[in-house]
Amino acid sequence: MESSPNMPPSPQPPLSQPQLNPQESPSVSPEKKSKKWSIIILVLLLFTVSGVTAYFLYQNYQLKRVPFQTQFPSGSSQTLPSTPQIKPSPFPSPSPTSIIPQADYSKSGNIVADCQLLYEEIGAPALTATLIFQDYSQCDLGQGIQPCQEVETSLTCGQPVKIEGKVKSSPKEILVIKLTLLPNPEYSEIGGNCCFPSQGF
DSSP: OOOOTTSOOOOOOOOOOOOOOGGGSOOOOHHHHHHHHHHHHHHHHHHHHHHHHHHHHHHHHHHHHSOOEEEOTTSOEEEOOSSOOOOOOSSOOOOTTOOOOOOOEEEEEEEETTTEEEEEETTEEEEEEEEEEEEEEEEESSSOEEEGGGOOSOEETTOEEEEEEEESSSTTEEEEEEEEEOOOTTOOOOSSEEEOGGGOO
């Protein structure tokens, strides 16, 4: 059957566009998302560590650069050294050239006035010798050995002691190397201070 020339052409159905299945839509895999967040967190951590490190380095530089200052009553600030100063000892230290002599004198006796040793020998019941203390002299007063120049106590008259020393010019003068206080239950103090080892220099 032929169409009439006066009849309008029949409408053509619209072209249907392909529909995308929601399940087939492109998406990012979980592995890629996890990798992306790991990179972001790593970058943030690097920035944080770098900032903290730079801050502490700057503070350390400032502490080394700025000297210690103190404010005095006058209102003026003066710079003080950061290292503590060592207070000198009130007692002189032994001289490095000081040589301890070889002992050639050893006697036991009692302390009498003016740092003298009263002792006995066969045929001579009452002999005295002046004790001369040096920077190398050591004293043992029952509390351990220490330099005699640091002894703060005195020896009372009559105390029994042992003297080891060097004869200076005669048995009347003795350079003390070591003074040892002897325990003697029969000792009775005569009275008074007879010798200050720390003042015998």
